[in-house]
Amino acid sequence: MSKQVKIGIDLGGTRIKIGLVDKKGKVFLRREVDTPSSSSRSVIIDTIVKNLEATIKDAGLKKKDVACIGIGVPGPVDSRRGIVHYFPNIKGWNNVPLKAILERRLRIRVSLDNDVNAMALAEYTFGAGKGARNLVCLTLGTGVGGGIIINGKVYRGSTMLAGEIGHIPLNEKGPRCNCRGIACLERYIGNRYILKRARKSFGRNITLESLSGLARKGNKRAEAIWLDVAKKLSVALTAVINLLNPDMIIIGGGVSKAGDLILRPLRKELKVRPMKGQALHVKIARAKLGGDAGIIGASLLA
Amino acid sequence: MSKQVKIGIDLGGTRIKIGLVDKKGKVFLRREVDTPSSSSRSVIIDTIVKNLEATIKDAGLKKKDVACIGIGVPGPVDSRRGIVHYFPNIKGWNNVPLKAILERRLRIRVSLDNDVNAMALAEYTFGAGKGARNLVCLTLGTGVGGGIIINGKVYRGSTMLAGEIGHIPLNEKGPRCNCRGIACLERYIGNRYILKRARKSFGRNITLESLSGLARKGNKRAEAIWLDVAKKLSVALTAVINLLNPDMIIIGGGVSKAGDLILRPLRKELKVRPMKGQALHVKIARAKLGGDAGIIGASLLA
Numbered sequence: 001m002s003k004q005v006k007i008g009i010d011l012g013g014t015r016i017k018i019g020l021v022d023k024k025g026k027v028f029l030r031r032e033v034d035t036p037s038s039s040s041r042s043v044i045i046d047t048i049v050k051n052l053e054a055t056i057k058d059a060g061l062k063k064k065d066v067a068c069i070g071i072g073v074p075g076p077v078d079s080r081r082g083i084v085h086y087f088p089n090i091k092g093w094n095n096v097p098l099k100a101i102l103e104r105r106l107r108i109r110v111s112l113d114n115d116v117n118a119m120a121l122a123e124y125t126f127g128a129g130k131g132a133r134n135l136v137c138l139t140l141g142t143g144v145g146g147g148i149i150i151n152g153k154v155y156r157g158s159t160m161l162a163g164e165i166g167h168i169p170l171n172e173k174g175p176r177c178n179c180r181g182i183a184c185l186e187r188y189i190g191n192r193y194i195l196k197r198a199r200k201s202f203g204r205n206i207t208l209e210s211l212s213g214l215a216r217k218g219n220k221r222a223e224a225i226w227l228d229v230a231k232k233l234s235v236a237l238t239a240v241i242n243l244l245n246p247d248m249i250i251i252g253g254g255v256s257k258a259g260d261l262i263l264r265p266l267r268k269e270l271k272v273r274p275m276k277g278q279a280l281h282v283k284i285a286r287a288k289l290g291g292d293a294g295i296i297g298a299s300l301l302a
Numbered sequence: 303m304s305k306q307v308k309i310g311i312d313l314g315g316t317r318i319k320i321g322l323v324d325k326k327g328k329v330f331l332r333r334e335v336d337t338p339s340s341s342s343r344s345v346i347i348d349t350i351v352k353n354l355e356a357t358i359k360d361a362g363l364k365k366k367d368v369a370c371i372g373i374g375v376p377g378p379v380d381s382r383r384g385i386v387h388y389f390p391n392i393k394g395w396n397n398v399p400l401k402a403i404l405e406r407r408l409r410i411r412v413s414l415d416n417d418v419n420a421m422a423l424a425e426y427t428f429g430a431g432k433g434a435r436n437l438v439c440l441t442l443g444t445g446v447g448g449g450i451i452i453n454g455k456v457y458r459g460s461t462m463l464a465g466e467i468g469h470i471p472l473n474e475k476g477p478r479c480n481c482r483g484i485a486c487l488e489r490y491i492g493n494r495y496i497l498k499r500a501r502k503s504f505g506r507n508i509t510l511e512s513l514s515g516l517a518r519k520g521n522k523r524a525e526a527i528w529l530d531v532a533k534k535l536s537v538a539l540t541a542v543i544n545l546l547n548p549d550m551i552i553i554g555g556g557v558s559k560a561g562d563l564i565l566r567p568l569r570k571e572l573k574v575r576p577m578k579g580q581a582l583h584v585k586i587a588r589a590k591l592g593g594d595a596g597i598i599g600a601s602l603l604a
Contacts, residue, residue, distance in 0.1 A: 076579070085579075134459065134460045150457065157436065157546060157547025157548070158434075158436045158548055158549045158584075159579060159580070159583045160547070161547040161577065161580050162546055162547035163545065163547075164545060164547075164577060164580070167540075167544040167577055168540075168541040168545060169472075169541060170474055171472070172472055172473055172533070172534065179577050180574070180577070180578065181540065181575055181576065181577065232474070235474050236541075238470075238471050238483065239470040239471060239538075239541050239545075240545065242466040242467075242470060242483075243448070243450075243470060243541075243542065243545070244457075244464055245458075245460050245461055245463040245464035245465075245466075246459070246460055247460045272482070273482075274483065275463065275466060275482070275483065276482065277378070277461060277463045278459075278461070281460060281463075282460075
């Protein structure tokens with residue numbers, strides 16, 4: 001299998017995942033470590049290199065057997081030049097030529113993109129989006145991220161910043177977002193805002209898991225919160241659907257674990273709010289590849 | 303110049319424009335007639351054919367000298383199969399195979415698309431969008447239409463319905479739109495809504511031209527209306543800019559004749575409301591080709 005092996009790296013704010021991925025998108029060997037916290041950039045890079053080399057060794061391979069490495073990272077990048085602009089949740093990464101750094105240390109070709117583009121590519125190629133031509137993938141978590149596939153390719157935009165579904169405004173006026181925008185989707189359904197609303201409604205701290213559990217048992221207050229998340233999401237997705245007329249919207253990320261609590265009311269709204277032709281065509285699907293999407297997508301970047 | 307000549311046809315709700323277009327996008331011979339009103343489909347098709355043949359004759363050409371004909375039409379189409387789905391403002395056009403009908407009668411190759419896609423293609427190739435790679439073109443008129451160019455090509459979407467910028471929701475709740483949606487951009491800034499608002503503010507009927515004239519003379523009520531149009535437009539364009547990260551937004555159509563009354567406050571809003579990277583990059587331009595955009599764009603469809 002020499003020179004057939006692709007490696008995908010999913011650099012997250014809390015975990016670094018490394019996997020050997022075969023041609024069919026199966027991860028046949030994986031390694032996962034904590035992202036060094038309170039650390040400098042070089043510690044994270046050292047951790048990536050060390051664990052990557054260990055993974056290759058574990059597989060009984062040599063570096064020269066590896067065709068290429070892809071890495072998906074949690075923030076905006078210049079994927080053509082392989083430069084990290086910055087990470088919203090990891091300090092000290094401003095304009096880092098990560099591709100060049102890794103290539104120099106590893107002597108293997110490296111490709112770089114942001115994690116949501118990698119996920120979109122994985123779901124398009126091997127997951128929920130198989131058979132679609134144009135799709136939009138979103139991740140619901142701390143932030144609300146988006147990746148766009150157009151005519152089978154990641155659409156990155158003119159300065160590689162496309163896909164910011166989390167920053168579609170839901171209202172003319174409303175709360176200020178971290179991005180400096182007003183009334184952005186993320187400002188309503190980013191997980192901290194859901195948690196805040198739950199705390200207010202229940203008078204105590206409550207996890208997203210409990211909120212889902214309560215809603216599934218029929219708790220009206222919990223149900224109301226998920227229903228509102230779905231409705232807010234449907235407004236932004238109406239914009240996406242009317243504008244892009246995609247085959248499919250794929251939803252992943254931690255918050256999407258609420259599953260049908262979000263998807264059922266979301267599908268209902270998206271049958272009636274977007275324009276008819278677009279609404280009849282688009283499918284709303286849950287991401288299929290779960291925690292492996294990042295690794296698989298990264299392996300497809302090269 | 304035989305077989306170099308392209309003809310563009312711009313079928314509008316009120317006028318049919320036909321033009322011979324050279325390689326540089328110059329219309330060197332044109333003909334314009336009223337769209338037959340209160341007429342059946344066949345009367346409109348006869349009018350197109352008759353005037354097209356007359357235009358070719360006027361140019362001292364024969365049909366065999368014409369390489370191809372493109373036609374831009376005021377409604378959704380299947381441009382691949384050359385079928386008009388329907389026209390919102392002309393009755394009796396449901397699923398009409400216009401390409402096949404014209405080809406049979408003319409014995410010249412015909413291409414078909416909607417008028418906003420044709421305009422986007424014209425502005426991209428010869429107008430305000432020269433040099434851009436990704437752009438969004440919108441027309442402000444009775445309706446608010448949109449055309450998207452991605453990587454230098456018209457992006458039509460999965461069922462050829464993409465580009466509906468007029469139906470991006472501006473608010474979670476609000477007035478019902480003709481499209482069945484809620485709080486769509488068009489429902490606020492389609493020209494009839496601007497006129498309605500002006501009537502309310504001034505206590506009498508007032509044209510868009512007068513409304514512009516008054517605002518230019520410093521009339522506060524007129525200024526306030528145009529400022530609000532610009533602000534509402536900026537909300538929808540924030541969604542477009544954050545999502546697509548385009549090089550350029552091009553604005554045309556009748557309402558855009560208000561020019562700087564809209565463009566100045568619009569540019570100001572779009573410097574601060576979208577995300578910084580996207581906002582710094584995108585240019586907001588007025589359409590350059592004016593009334594010829596439809597003909598030129600149609601001639602480029604083939």
